[in-house]
Amino acid sequence: MSNKQYQAYQNNAVNTASGGELTLMLYNGCIKFIKQASKNIQNGEFEQKNTNIQKAQNIIQELMITLDQKIAISQQILPLYEYMHYQLKEANIKNDPAILDEVLGLTVEFRDTWKQVIIKNRQTTYKQGAQV
Template sequence: MSLNKHYQTYQNNAVNTASGAELTMMLYNGCIKFIKQAKKNMNEKDYEAKNVNIQKAQSIIQELMLTLDPEIEISNQMLPLYEYMLHQLKEGNIKNEPSLLDEALIYAVEFRDTWKEVILKTGQNQYAQGAKV
């Protein structure tokens, strides 16, 4: 089994055994990773890769939007922020403007860091302690 295959197996196991809190953390980390990669692609003028990475970040945000519970007040406050992030990513993609991606990235990092604090305070898992992108 190749090293890549072992890593893929590890990642699949991590996702399949993760709690809901851990999965949310993974989504935030993935979103951050893809936005950063899209910015790098933009700087390298690799517009096809930039588009793919922005679309991945947008898909993650859309998934996060689906997890919001409209019965909980904070969900109603987060939805417009997620919509704003999607808008900034779309505009950044169209205009090839890194500052628009930066704005979405700031929100993603803030949400990830806040979520990390929630996990640590509720003691849901050790995953948050090592979550850095």
């Protein structure tokens, strides 16, 4: 698959994804950028580290903005997102991979939980569809 074909595939995947799948993509992207930033620190690639941390921060900001404040659990999630965003800034300033590891762990937990929500919703939808 050429780079152009891959890009078209990715664009199509984003365009056809549901809201839940888009959130999952955001978590996966954030994980990827945090891991890359950690490698950048180890390799002394500070400009790339900065870019990758900023990409991860942008994703966290997007998750904060799109959080539905009408849902009670959002009041518990928002402070965690704010903490993660702050810690990314600290990791960027201090070039500290340990801070990145902490944020990575939280992001993985959010992603895995979100994945379970999507699976449960699909099962519920499938069962309801089978009963019709």
